[in-house]
Amino acid sequence: MLECCEKHAELYNELEKYIKSLEGKKGILINVLHKAQELFGWLPQEVQEYVAEKLNISPSTVHGVVTFYNFFSTKPKGKNQIKICLGTACYVKGADRVMERFLSELGVEEGEVTEDGNFSVHGVRCLGACSMAPVVLVGEKDFFGKVTPDMVPTIIKKYKEEGK
Amino acid sequence: MHLTTNTILICAGGACISSGEESVKEALERKIKEYNLQDAIEIVETGCMGACSLGPIMVIYPEGIYYQKLTPEAAEKIVEEHLLKGRVVEEYLYQGDKDKLIPQPQKEIPFFSRQVKIATRNLGVIDPLNIEEYIARDGYFALHKALKEMTPEEVIKVIKDSGLRGRGGAGFPTGLKWEFARKSPGDEKYMICNADEGDPGAFMDRSILEGDPHTIIEAMTIAAYAIGANKGFVYVRAEYPIAIERLSAALNQAREYGFLGENILGTDFSFDIEIRIGAGAFVCGEETALINSIEGERGQPRVKPPYPAQKGLWNKPSNINNVETLACVPPIIINGPEWFRQWGTEKSPGTKVFALAGKVKNTGLVEVPMGITLRELIYEIGGGSPTGKKIKAVQTGGPSGGVIPEEYFDTPVDYESLNNLGAIVGSGGMIVLDEDDCMVDVAKFFLEFSVDESCGKCTPCREGNKIMYEILDKITRGEGTEEDIELLEKLGNTIKDSSLCGLGQTAPNPVLSTLRYYKEEYLAHVRDKKCPAKKCRDLISYVIDPEKCVGCTACARVCPVNCINGEVRKVHEIDQSQCIKCGSCIEVCRFGAISKVSPAIE
Amino acid sequence: MPKIKSLEDLMKIKENTLKNVKMRELGKRGKIIVAMGTCGIAAGAKETLNAIVEALNESNIDDIAVVQSGCMGLCEVEPTVKVEIEGETPVVYGHVNPENAKKIVKKHILAGELVGELIVKQGKE
Numbered sequence: 001m002l003e004c005c006e007k008h009a010e011l012y013n014e015l016e017k018y019i020k021s022l023e024g025k026k027g028i029l030i031n032v033l034h035k036a037q038e039l040f041g042w043l044p045q046e047v048q049e050y051v052a053e054k055l056n057i058s059p060s061t062v063h064g065v066v067t068f069y070n071f072f073s074t075k076p077k078g079k080n081q082i083k084i085c086l087g088t089a090c091y092v093k094g095a096d097r098v099m100e101r102f103l104s105e106l107g108v109e110e111g112e113v114t115e116d117g118n119f120s121v122h123g124v125r126c127l128g129a130c131s132m133a134p135v136v137l138v139g140e141k142d143f144f145g146k147v148t149p150d151m152v153p154t155i156i157k158k159y160k161e162e163g164k
Numbered sequence: 165m166h167l168t169t170n171t172i173l174i175c176a177g178g179a180c181i182s183s184g185e186e187s188v189k190e191a192l193e194r195k196i197k198e199y200n201l202q203d204a205i206e207i208v209e210t211g212c213m214g215a216c217s218l219g220p221i222m223v224i225y226p227e228g229i230y231y232q233k234l235t236p237e238a239a240e241k242i243v244e245e246h247l248l249k250g251r252v253v254e255e256y257l258y259q260g261d262k263d264k265l266i267p268q269p270q271k272e273i274p275f276f277s278r279q280v281k282i283a284t285r286n287l288g289v290i291d292p293l294n295i296e297e298y299i300a301r302d303g304y305f306a307l308h309k310a311l312k313e314m315t316p317e318e319v320i321k322v323i324k325d326s327g328l329r330g331r332g333g334a335g336f337p338t339g340l341k342w343e344f345a346r347k348s349p350g351d352e353k354y355m356i357c358n359a360d361e362g363d364p365g366a367f368m369d370r371s372i373l374e375g376d377p378h379t380i381i382e383a384m385t386i387a388a389y390a391i392g393a394n395k396g397f398v399y400v401r402a403e404y405p406i407a408i409e410r411l412s413a414a415l416n417q418a419r420e421y422g423f424l425g426e427n428i429l430g431t432d433f434s435f436d437i438e439i440r441i442g443a444g445a446f447v448c449g450e451e452t453a454l455i456n457s458i459e460g461e462r463g464q465p466r467v468k469p470p471y472p473a474q475k476g477l478w479n480k481p482s483n484i485n486n487v488e489t490l491a492c493v494p495p496i497i498i499n500g501p502e503w504f505r506q507w508g509t510e511k512s513p514g515t516k517v518f519a520l521a522g523k524v525k526n527t528g529l530v531e532v533p534m535g536i537t538l539r540e541l542i543y544e545i546g547g548g549s550p551t552g553k554k555i556k557a558v559q560t561g562g563p564s565g566g567v568i569p570e571e572y573f574d575t576p577v578d579y580e581s582l583n584n585l586g587a588i589v590g591s592g593g594m595i596v597l598d599e600d601d602c603m604v605d606v607a608k609f610f611l612e613f614s615v616d617e618s619c620g621k622c623t624p625c626r627e628g629n630k631i632m633y634e635i636l637d638k639i640t641r642g643e644g645t646e647e648d649i650e651l652l653e654k655l656g657n658t659i660k661d662s663s664l665c666g667l668g669q670t671a672p673n674p675v676l677s678t679l680r681y682y683k684e685e686y687l688a689h690v691r692d693k694k695c696p697a698k699k700c701r702d703l704i705s706y707v708i709d710p711e712k713c714v715g716c717t718a719c720a721r722v723c724p725v726n727c728i729n730g731e732v733r734k735v736h737e738i739d740q741s742q743c744i745k746c747g748s749c750i751e752v753c754r755f756g757a758i759s760k761v762s763p764a765i766e
Numbered sequence: 767m768p769k770i771k772s773l774e775d776l777m778k779i780k781e782n783t784l785k786n787v788k789m790r791e792l793g794k795r796g797k798i799i800v801a802m803g804t805c806g807i808a809a810g811a812k813e814t815l816n817a818i819v820e821a822l823n824e825s826n827i828d829d830i831a832v833v834q835s836g837c838m839g840l841c842e843v844e845p846t847v848k849v850e851i852e853g854e855t856p857v858v859y860g861h862v863n864p865e866n867a868k869k870i871v872k873k874h875i876l877a878g879e880l881v882g883e884l885i886v887k888q889g890k891e
Binding site for chain 2: 025026027028029030031033034064065068069070071072086087088089090091092093097100104124125126127128129130131133140141149
């Protein structure tokens with residue numbers, strides 16, 4: 001669970017500001033959850049409750065929405081999220097083996113965070129870059145195309161070095 | 165170093181040679197030498213350019229001027245006029261369709277020549293973040309025409325007459341949809357763009373949003389005018405961050421230029437668009453589920469009727485169109501319905517964008533007239549197999565679609581023909597499969613997807629598909645029975661008939677269509693415990709051919725479980741009891757000594 | 767920017783853009799367009815873009831604009847780059863990694879020669 005330190009107070013403030021900026025718009029729960037996840041990295045129960053209170057809806061409704069969508073996470077994620085596209089094109093071009101290699105190199109299960117908090121590996125829905133299959137996305141915008149299992153250590157190394 | 169100012173490509177295909185290419189070339193060389201231009205002008209003989217009846221033919225670069233029906237005299241004149249003085253010699257100008265010519269050795273790929281670009285007309289041509297480049301390509305002219313010269317009814321009639329059908333999958337006539345929304349009573353209506361492109365293997369909507377966002381804004385505004393909406397939403401997948409970024413920028417530009425907002429183009433029509441970002445639920449591509457998601461709810465489908473045209477977003481009449489469909493709207497408004505109908509078939513007019521992927525050489529996005537055959541699409545445009553392996557089938561329409569075996573590749577691609585084969589056009593994903601792909605495994609892949617994405621609201625989809633998946637899993641492990649195959653068929657048909665929404669109704673398609681064409685593969689799995697494509701892990705073994713193995717130890721070094729034994733320069737052997745069948749060894753062997761066998765060795 | 771209200775307003779923008787008026791006003795004789803769709807980026811288009819800008823700077827070329835576009839469809843040969851020089855036929859190059867990007871700047875932009883082995887398409891659109 002989150003400790004209520006200064007950093008979090010700041011994040012809550014920012015979330016509140018965002019909610020205020022949407023005033024007058026209907027059906028904004030998903031927008032708010034996106035923002036919250038962007039700020040906190042995931043959606044712990046307290047954050048969900050906070051959102052429910054601010055939007056004046058029941059926490060169970062918020063939780064229902066959070067658990068319905070794949071994008072929202074109720075577990076912490078690594079600093080670098082490695083997303084492996086499991087779309088059809090990637091699958092027939094060997095994405096399953098790329099996934100296995102990432103998991104064995106990092107020594108984690110899918111969705112689990114490495115001990116140093118640096119990485120987590122996730123299988124994701126088609127990223128729409130099928131012609132570059134298999135595709136791996138690190139973070140939000142670093143796409144790697146035509147990934148072979150042998151490229152995996154190099155990709156991991158790149159982010160390990162950046163983190164230093 | 166001298167500078168080549170011109171390059172002449174002269175076609176030395178069989179037809180051009182027989183009509184005198186050689187003497188033309190000699191004349192060119194003679195004349196060029198006469199003017200001492202030999203260092204500045206390069207003559208290259210090329211392979212056939214394809215306009216054999218007009219030969220000899222040549223093209224002069226950098227201008228890219230084509231000349232036809234050349235004679236030695238013509239060649240002399242062209243050197244004097246064109247190369248020396250820079251004047252184009254009109255009388256020999258090529259009259260045919262230049263796009264059809266393929267000058268080698270500047271190796272042009274036939275990939276482009278068969279395409280007709282309507283929805284993707286601006287992709288890669290304009291800077292998506294520059295609204296003026298969009299305008300320069302007739303952007304927002306259609307909006308002007310619609311708003312100032314046409315009534316909403318006239319706009320709807322043009323779209324109806326064009327025969328445009330929904331490109332998102334179902335193929336419902338777009339004009340009719342607009343008419344329903346128009347006629348539905350209410351002052352408050354919504355125009356929604358479905359950019360929740362969830363079918364794995366389809367990425368045309370992403371490409372359009374990223375490469376030409378203004379076309380969606382323009383088309384939505386036209387549609388809104390036609391149905392009488394003042395507020396619009398684009399529902400985009402969260403997986404497409406670049407598309408979201410560019411669309412947001414384009415929306416701001418459109419507002420700045422007065423294409424969105426109050427009193428658009430000085431008329432009394434007002435409209436604005438908001439982006440709503442999805443959160444990773446495939447079912448939200450279904451229109452009623454999408455509506456729930458925009459409202460901030462769980463994206464579960466609603467029972468239809470009432471249709472969104474009657475009771476949609478916040479129970480108001482709403483119209484939902486897919487990205488590619490909308491991208492066709494502005495050119496149709498400008499050029500008229502007949503223009504659009506010159507391509508495609510009677511029932512499926514126009515073009516369709518396909519995403520070619522999988523085991524095909526030219527992967528990418530292609531826009532072709534409806535009615536093109538699968539063979540043309542896969543072999544001529546797609547370039548066939550990249551490895552020389554036999555192409556076995558194509559999977560169309562993602563998890564809602566089916567496979568079409570190679571024997572049927574002469575089928576024209578349109579909504580009805582593909583439905584008859586048990587597949588669908590769908591959103592246009594085409595995954596080419598070759599002999600290494602196991603059909604049971606492919607079906608299982610899609611089923612796993614549908615099970616995972618089922619929203620859980622109705623039982624047939626939630627439970628039925630899960631059971632189907634479990635049976636498939638059993639079969640790929642070699643534990644299936646023939647009764648299981650029968651049960652799959654029965655279950656599949658029941659789920660199709662009884663599910664609430666499109667996801668459930670189409671989820672069994674990949675299984676039913678593979679059963680229809682590849683039953684023997686299923687039978688091989690259950691009867692002989694054999695996977696003919698050697699894909700299913702439990703049914704294969706890796707073996708080393710002692711004749712081919714030179715004992716280089718490469719495989720032994722890469723094996724993660726150290727189950728390959730053997731001394732240097734001696735034949736190696738795989739310990740089957742330890743092997744995890746990861747396939748690493750086969751990749752590193754440079755002697756082709758390792759292969760897969762099925763059934764597995766005990 | 768005054769809001770657009772008439773066909774004349776639209777025509778004016780269209781003509782100016784087509785005539786490359788802006789380009790000339792800015793003193794540019796041409797542009798290099800890098801296809802930056804998700805697939806292009808996955809194939810390394812960002813690095814290509816950087817390499818082009820670098821190569822242009824190194825050679826002190828300031829009359830070539832570098833812009834981005836969406837995906838042109840032929841993802842197989844990504845990253846793709848289009849070179850448009852005023853008065854010349856546009857050329858699309860494929861497999862443009864940073865090294866090839868530098869080659870294109872050196873040969874096509876500086877020396878006016880096409881880089882034959884990388885061409886995937888010539889001509890408009």
